[in-house]
Amino acid sequence: MLELWHGYVWPFLWIVIKIFLLLLPLLLAVAYLTYAERRIIGAMQLRKGPNVVGWFGLLQPIADALKLLTKEIVIPSGASPVVFLLAPMVTFSLAMVAWAVIPVDAGLVISDINVGILYLFAISSLGVYGVVMAGWASNSRYAFLGAMRSAAQMVSYEVSIGFIMITVLMTAGTLNLSELVLAQSEPLFGFLPGWYLIPHFPMFIVFFISVLAETNRHPFDLPEAESELVAGFMTEYSSMPFALFFLGEYANMIMMSAVVTILFLGGWLPPYDISPFNYLPGFVWFSIKIAFCLFLFIWVRATFPRYRYDQLMRLGWKIFLPFSLFWLILTAFIIVYK
Amino acid sequence: MIFASIIFYLFSIVAVVGALNVILQRNPVHSVLWLILTFFNSAGLFVLLGAEFIAMVLVVVYVGAVAVLFLFVVMMLDINTTIMREGFLKYLPIASIILLVFLIELITVFIGAYSGEDIFVLTREPIPDPLIVTNTESIGNILYTDYIYLFQSAGVVLLVAMIGAIVLTHRRRPGMKRQNISKQIDRSPKDTLEIIKVDTGKGIT
Numbered sequence: 001m002l003e004l005w006h007g008y009v010w011p012f013l014w015i016v017i018k019i020f021l022l023l024l025p026l027l028l029a030v031a032y033l034t035y036a037e038r039r040i041i042g043a044m045q046l047r048k049g050p051n052v053v054g055w056f057g058l059l060q061p062i063a064d065a066l067k068l069l070t071k072e073i074v075i076p077s078g079a080s081p082v083v084f085l086l087a088p089m090v091t092f093s094l095a096m097v098a099w100a101v102i103p104v105d106a107g108l109v110i111s112d113i114n115v116g117i118l119y120l121f122a123i124s125s126l127g128v129y130g131v132v133m134a135g136w137a138s139n140s141r142y143a144f145l146g147a148m149r150s151a152a153q154m155v156s157y158e159v160s161i162g163f164i165m166i167t168v169l170m171t172a173g174t175l176n177l178s179e180l181v182l183a184q185s186e187p188l189f190g191f192l193p194g195w196y197l198i199p200h201f202p203m204f205i206v207f208f209i210s211v212l213a214e215t216n217r218h219p220f221d222l223p224e225a226e227s228e229l230v231a232g233f234m235t236e237y238s239s240m241p242f243a244l245f246f247l248g249e250y251a252n253m254i255m256m257s258a259v260v261t262i263l264f265l266g267g268w269l270p271p272y273d274i275s276p277f278n279y280l281p282g283f284v285w286f287s288i289k290i291a292f293c294l295f296l297f298i299w300v301r302a303t304f305p306r307y308r309y310d311q312l313m314r315l316g317w318k319i320f321l322p323f324s325l326f327w328l329i330l331t332a333f334i335i336v337y338k
Numbered sequence: 339m340i341f342a343s344i345i346f347y348l349f350s351i352v353a354v355v356g357a358l359n360v361i362l363q364r365n366p367v368h369s370v371l372w373l374i375l376t377f378f379n380s381a382g383l384f385v386l387l388g389a390e391f392i393a394m395v396l397v398v399v400y401v402g403a404v405a406v407l408f409l410f411v412v413m414m415l416d417i418n419t420t421i422m423r424e425g426f427l428k429y430l431p432i433a434s435i436i437l438l439v440f441l442i443e444l445i446t447v448f449i450g451a452y453s454g455e456d457i458f459v460l461t462r463e464p465i466p467d468p469l470i471v472t473n474t475e476s477i478g479n480i481l482y483t484d485y486i487y488l489f490q491s492a493g494v495v496l497l498v499a500m501i502g503a504i505v506l507t508h509r510r511r512p513g514m515k516r517q518n519i520s521k522q523i524d525r526s527p528k529d530t531l532e533i534i535k536v537d538t539g540k541g542i543t
Contacts, residue, residue, distance in 0.1 A: 008341060083371065114472045118394035125402030129374070136367060136413050155406060175474055310517065
């Protein structure tokens with residue numbers, strides 16, 4: 001009995017506990033990211049944003065969640081019900097599943113696998129299914145067109161994301177995310193932080209823009225361009241399935257910010273390993289960097305107008321793809337001949 | 339380890355059920371979705387074998403790219419399943435021959451595996467020990483040294499196929515308005531605007 005407990009039950013329970021410890025703050029962060037977005041955009045547009053429910057409107061996300069929970073789930077006639085309900089679940093769970101390999105601090109990771117970066121790439125390339133399934137299962141023209149657009153968009157930008165990930169992993173010489181972060185700990189020229197942000201700065205910009213497109217955020221939110229497609233692939237969704245899509249989008253933003261942080265901003269590492277900086281524990285640094293990336297997401301949303309579809313495709317295929325390919329070859333050259 | 343075998347059976351049962359559903363579903367889109375599930379579970383089986391690189395590449399390439407295109411095509415084409423089923427009897431003989439061949443192959447493999455004969459010599463010892471070299475590294479070591487010519491020629495074949503597909507399908511449609519970005523950026527107010535001083539009461543002719 002004791003053997004069973006120590007051999008199987010306890011390790012299993014321990015994994016479940018770790019998952020909860022990661023997911024609970026994450027879900028809370030997702031809920032409050034929606035609040036933060038509304039407040040920040042409000043401030044940028046000289047409005048107040050939600051400020052009525054609770055202190056400073058802090059209970060707004062909870063009120064929204066309760067409102068959505070109590071509404072009716074409408075399944076359109078002619079829809080394929082199973083696929084229709086599966087789509088939001090896929091979107092949401094993919095954003096959660098990716099966190100399995102993300103190291104929050106030195107050693108603080110659920111599964112420290114050797115192919116972490118490939119796993120992240122694989123998971124992010126699956127995001128398109130939630131959208132396509134939703135668009136097809138809704139049996140609606142708007143939803144279908146939105147899904148087609150978004151699928152093409154996500155597939156296009158994934159290519160340059162892949163190339164940039166290869167560039168970074170070549171520089172670090174490892175596919176393991178913890179080792180990737182540690183590879184950034186060596187200061188550059190002795191005084192700059194060793195983050196890949198500095199040597200790969202153009203790629204950081206390209207990666208961030210590609211991430212905006214990959215998560216269907218502004219200014220690339222064509223799948224849900226209100227003026228053309230009502231709400232794109234989400235048109236037919238109501239109540240909890242809609243909430244899952246909505247939360248999935250925000251969870252994806254946080255996940256992609258974490259990826260940006262690990263690849264370019266040195267993960268949990270402080271900028272300098274000296275006294276005022278290393279008082280803060282690693283996961284605090286990690287959260288600060290993620291918060292910074294999320295702020296960029298929101299800032300971009302408040303600043304830029306939406307791209308037209310052909311411009312979006314041109315940017316992805318004709319500018320980002322050749323540029324990231326060039327940078328990849330350049331990096332390879334420098335690594336081999338330095 | 340009980341845990342690993344439970345997971346193995348979970349993955350393989352779902353994979354087999356998924357594969358069956360691919361051919362049993364009436365709706366082709368549902369078939370593709372089941373196919374994706376099957377791919378996924380095969381990736382899981384690869385992870386259990388310790389081949390994590392192949393598992394991830396399977397997900398990236400097959401699920402992330404090939405199946406997306408599949409799904410696109412199947413969704414766009416309005417496939418009528420009753421017409422597809424009409425040729426069933428016509429293709430039955432040749433299909434059963436192929437089935438028989440695969441079945442015999444499988445049976446020989448299984449007999450070999452259980453009779454203790456050494457037909458798995460190659461698979462028993464992966465040459466670089468997976469505990470020392472990660473399997474990404476060992477695949478890279480083999481692919482870029484011993485098999486470099488084959489690897490490169492596979493690349494060339496794919497490139498030719500891609501160019502061929504583009505040449506066959508690409509055509510310039512007349513009368514389509516296309517935005518020329520550099521031209522547009524080069525424009526200045528001088529080229530397009532003319533400021534005219536209009537005399538009061540006269541207008542412009």
